[in-house]
Amino acid sequence: MNLQPHTVLKRKNDIGLKLESVHRLEIVIDKKREFLSNHALAVLDVFAQPVSISDAMKKLQTTGQRDWMDLTLTIHKLHQLGALYDYSGEEFKADKSMASFGSSPIHIAMLNDKLRTDLFVHALRQTVGPDDVVLDIGTGTGVLAIAAARAGARKVYAVEAGAMADVAQAVINRTEVADKIQIVRGWSTQIELPEKANVLVSEIIGNDPFGEKVLQTFSDARKRLLQPGVRIIPPRMRVYGIPARIPGAILQNRVLQQQDLDNWQNWYEIDFSPLKKLIKQDSDFFLMANYERVQQMQFAEEPLLLTDVDFHSFKTLKLEHTAIAKAEGPFNGLLMYFELDLGDAVLSTHPRVADKTNSWVSPVWYLPEAEKLQAGDPYGIRFIYTEALGSEIHLVEAADNQAAGAAVYRNS
């Protein structure tokens, strides 16, 4: 589409922005990242309401935002990215510039994660019966909506807020179950459905398992979109932490090590120890470990159960638990993984179970204090999830008697 001065554009909802520096803004849209100059913020501001490009330019220029050329280029770029779309009155209209969103690597990786998809399909087959109305939140490519329809559902509502909705629609149209599936564009928390569903299937489990707001989304769906007695896939998720040894190669350039200070003294004849003050070497630091990084780490035998969420009945959006255990030996990190119940199968991202095809990466917290623990020493891992901060992990002290009790709890 060619942009003309009279073209009316509007800002898309659900844009992530990060101000990186004075000059630079990182914009995240449909999991694609792009760097733009600072005045893109002002442009996004003006296009909050539908406005023609020429009117928007007038507004922007009165606020002293750069020159005409820069602004035009930024508008053009935001439009290409899909952050601004051609507005014709429909809130969830597909973005025409979709083709420029770029490939969606996350959807490719999820489809290539055959185990993940197979287990969800398996659970749908065991759960869905004739006359069921299924709600699929975050359908993405549509793969689970199609599986639900094939499993016998009378009707499937497949909710998708991103531009992937167009792909899902095209994919669904080529299947034999297209007439049973209705794509609903938007966020599940903002839509209404013509009827309540009695099965919910949704794979919005993030790398931080709660990071895609599964609790908030399911809680809203239970209240507004689902019948009492709904069956939910997955019904249950257990989140674990497993003590890990992060090797020096991974720590290099991520945390300040004494070896660094020694090298620099030697190389540059400068004492850089003031850097130490700045580096709080505690649970602030973590990394996302993909398969290759996980292979470089060593793990304890026994994981700690951090939380066990029943998606049918959970009440609160805040989670908090301290798991107590006895150290198997010193360690310096904690890797978080989860298990999902799917029909009679369990999908696990345990580092020794998940293979290369695992489409999740696992958060790892750096816990240098745990280096001091000896085999048999009691310790605690405090897990907190809040909407504002996501999952947090802290190493805490524990007494011997607590650890003994904890072992019984874990084995029961």
Place this chain on the structure above:
Amino acid sequence: MKLHSHTVLRRAAEIGISIESVHTAEITVNGSRQSFPNQALMVLTVFAQPISLEEGLKKIPASGAQDWILLTSIVAKLQMLGALISHEEGLALIDKNPDSFGSPQIHIAMLNDKPRTDSFTSGLQQTIRPGDVVLDIGTGTGVLAIAAARAGAKKVYAIEASGMADVAQATIDKTEVADRITLVRGWSTQVELPEKADVLVSEILGNDPFDENILQTFRDARRRLLHPNPRILPENVKVFVLPVHIPAAILHNKVLLPQDLDNWQQWYNVDFSALRRLSADQSRYLFRANAAMAAQLEIAGEPVQLAEVDFASFEEMSIRNEVQVTAQRSFNGLLMYFESKLGDAVLSTHPKVAGYTNSWVSLVWYFPKAQRLQAGDPFTVSYKYMQGNNSEISLLIP
């Protein structure tokens, strides 16, 4: 802290914004988040550079008193949340994002990149004459300011806008040249110096060498902060791309490969060819390769020089170039690297030259169409850099 009309505020370095709806944007700072009316975006734009509350508010159009009250309350709330910080206070904050320059991680990696630091230090030793005044823009840990003073500079002004300024000061204080280095807090484009400098040293070359705004920064420094005919380190930058073959293992799960569609048809009995519509935008780089990943790319041709900027003399803030190349063999990607002259040394981020200590990552563009090129076939690489944007590369095959 109480806000006054003369309070100078600026935006925190790391802010997350999620535009949730027409009317509201959710702003996250250091883990706390809050919803704001839409106008908060304009406020954050204006306070990108330190500016007094009074002047900042003047820059935002307000239609009437009501609007003005709303804006003032937004500023106050942003300040309470930590998204706007008082100019002084902000300098003590350390950014947590490992990719941002306030964060310690990037400085650890830069100091560990000994070839990088050594080539700057040797450049300084060759360039500085007794009595010189040196300006170091973006001093970070202070390492180059210290090297400049040790090389004989009479005076070094070391500029640093991030919280690293505190580290630099403490580090400098422990050296024997502390009395010749003055730390200046702020952005070079915003500061005034008591005297002009003879030598500029500055390592603000990004992964895309221009993405830390080196052109804007150097041009401003030449105009305001340096004597005529200053000596500048680095002296120049040359931007190259290298034809590479990206193995399928690296492309896997980054782009849609034909094998994917076949597998999914077989596994799920679903035709996902509609995903083809979302093919990668080839003007943008596909991924950033660290040294380990760059080593897995197979070099498939000679480097192609796309741009050269002489820092002492350039005037143009935008670069466009088209280079005709003859293929040596087929390839499927272009890797960007740069070279900079520092005295008689050349700093290169070419993956084979820089090796594993390289603190820069290489940007890699994916051009599947280049796979059909054979030895002797012509192709054209087109390069574009526009002020404030990133480098763009496209490949034209006749």
